[in-house]
Amino acid sequence: MNKNSEDRGMMKWAPFYSVLSEKEINDNIEDNNIVSVPELSEDQIMEMETNIIDAYNNKKEITLTIFKNNKLEEVKGIITKLDPMHKAIYLNKKMIQFNSIIEIDFL
Numbered sequence: 635m636n637k638n639s640e641d642r643g644m645m646k647w648a649p650f651y652s653v654l655s656e657k658e659i660n661d662n663i664e665d666n667n668i669v670s671v672p673e674l675s676e677d678q679i680m681e682m683e684t685n686i687i688d689a690y691n692n693k694k695e696i697t698l699t700i701f702k703n704n705k706l707e708e709v710k711g712i713i714t715k716l717d718p719m720h721k722a723i724y725l726n727k728k729m730i731q732f733n734s735i736i737e738i739d740f741l
Contacts, residue, residue, distance in 0.1 A: 672736050685738045699737040
C-alpha cells in the first residue's frame with residue numbers, strides 16, 4: 635500500500651464532529667439574548683408610577699417592557715387593576731410585578 639491509499643480511519647470524519655448540533659446553536663442564540671437587570675433611578679420609577687396611574691385612570695392602551703427570565707419582553711394592553719398591596723398591576727388580566735417593569739409607552 636502506498637502512502638496515498640492508506641486508510642485515514644476516523645480522521646476523515648473529524649470535520650463532522652466540529653459542527654455544532656442544532657440544540658447547541660439554539661442554546662448559543664438564547665445565551666446571547668440574556669441581559670442583566672437594568673437599574674432604574676428614583677426619578678424613572680416615579681415617572682413610571684405616574685404614567686401607570688394615568689394609563690389606568692384614562693383607560694389608555696400601553697406597552698410595557700418587562701424583565702422576565704433574564705430577558706426583556708414587551709406586553710401590550712390596558713391596565714385593568716392596580717394592586718398596591720402586592721406591588722403589581724393587571725394588564726389584560728395578567729399580573730405583572732411593578733419591580734419587573736423597565737419602561738412604559740403609550741400607544
